[in-house]
Every structure is written in C-alpha cells, then in structure tokens.
Amino acid sequence: MSVVRLHELEFEPYLSEGEVLAAVDRVAAEINTHYAGERPLFIGVLNGAFVFAAELFKRLTIECEITFVKVASYHGTSSSGTVTDLIGFNERIEGRHVVVVEDIVDTGNTIVHILELLRDRHPASVRVATLLFKPDAYKHQVPIDHVALSIPNVFVVGMGLDHDGLGRNLRGIHRITSHGK
Numbered sequence: 001m002s003v004v005r006l007h008e009l010e011f012e013p014y015l016s017e018g019e020v021l022a023a024v025d026r027v028a029a030e031i032n033t034h035y036a037g038e039r040p041l042f043i044g045v046l047n048g049a050f051v052f053a054a055e056l057f058k059r060l061t062i063e064c065e066i067t068f069v070k071v072a073s074y075h076g077t078s079s080s081g082t083v084t085d086l087i088g089f090n091e092r093i094e095g096r097h098v099v100v101v102e103d104i105v106d107t108g109n110t111i112v113h114i115l116e117l118l119r120d121r122h123p124a125s126v127r128v129a130t131l132l133f134k135p136d137a138y139k140h141q142v143p144i145d146h147v148a149l150s151i152p153n154v155f156v157v158g159m160g161l162d163h164d165g166l167g168r169n170l171r172g173i174h175r176i177t178s179h180g181k
C-alpha cells in the first residue's frame with residue numbers, strides 16, 4: 001500500500017487488508033456463536049458497508065439472510081435538524097433477530113437513528129456489527145455489539161469507506177495525512 005490522493009486530500013496506509021480481515025474473522029466467529037440456531041437477518045447499510053458485509057457474510061456458518069438498506073438524511077423541521085429515513089427497505093422484521101452491518105460508527109448518530117427506526121418494526125432483537133468504531137467520537141450509550149477494529153478519531157478510507165465518493169476500492173484502511181489537508 002502507498003500514499004494515495006483522493007480529490008484534495010492525501011491518505012497513507014494504516015491497516016493492511018490482512019489485519020482487517022483477521023478482525024473480520026474474529027467478529028464472524030462471535031456472531032456464529034451468538035446466533036447459533038437463530039437464522040438472523042443481516043441488514044447492510046449502503047453504500048459503505050458493502051465490502052464488510054460481503055467479507056463477514058462469507059465467513060458465517062449459521063443459517064442467515066442478508067438485505068441492504070440506504071439511509072437518506074435531509075434537513076427537516078424537527079428540533080434535531082436532520083431526519084433520517086430508510087430507503088428500499090420492505091423486509092418484514094417482526095419477530096426476527098436483526099444484525100445491522102455498518103462500515104463505521106463515528107458519533108453514532110446514524111446507527112442510533114437506524115436502530116430506532118428498526119425497533120418501530122418490532123424485531124425480536126437488534127444488534128450492530130461494524131467494521132470500524134471510533135470510541136473517542138461516539139456520543140451515545142447504545143452498545144456497539146460486534147466491532148472488528150476500534151480506531152482513534154481520524155478520517156479513514158478504504159474497504160468500502162470513501163472520501164466524497166472515492167477510495168472505497170482501496171484494499172486495507174488508509175488514514176488522512178496531516179499535510180494532505
């Protein structure tokens with residue numbers, strides 16, 4: 001891996017593909033144990049989670065299903081300012097064990113709102129699996145159940161994560177360089 005330029009920013013190698021996939025192995029093993037005999041439904045959050053979802057899913061040995069959802073954020077009239085909606089999600093999840101698959105949990109605002117929207121549909125349980133977690137940026141109390149890798153509060157790209165559309169195809173995780181800004 002080497003330094004890459006995406007739009008106006010520079011990114012340097014941070015975590016190799018091998019390191020990330022070893023962490024995915026561990027998360028998959030946790031999930032295989034936790035959901036043995038349950039047939040959970042995995043919900044990948046597009047666009048970023050498609051790489052992690054694929055790597056995770058092919059390591060699952062339990063009976064399981066997967067679907068994908070897009071999240072639309074727009075400014076509404078609520079006091080919080082931003083309203084989030086799930087697009088293209090027609091799955092019946094009542095009584096199902098659901099695992100939301102995310103690329104990264106940063107402040108946690110997105111995942112917490114997704115969890116609220118899913119709970120309105122009365123699943124039997126909902127847990128979260130994320131490729132990356134930034135504990136120093138996280139602002140909520142909701143536990144993030146399955147974390148492949150915790151990272152400091154730095155901006156990263158690769159393995160599905162982007163900077164303004166670019167970088168999702170990078171193998172391994174790259175982080176922003178101090179002089180690339």
Ligand code: IMP
Nearest residue numbers: 105106107108109110154155156161162
């Ligand atoms: P939240 O702050 O947890 O709600 O994260 C919102 C979204 O910001 C994530 O789903 C990502 O799409 C994006 N994001 C947060 N941190 C990063 C990063 O380091 N690289 C790329 N995207 C990020």
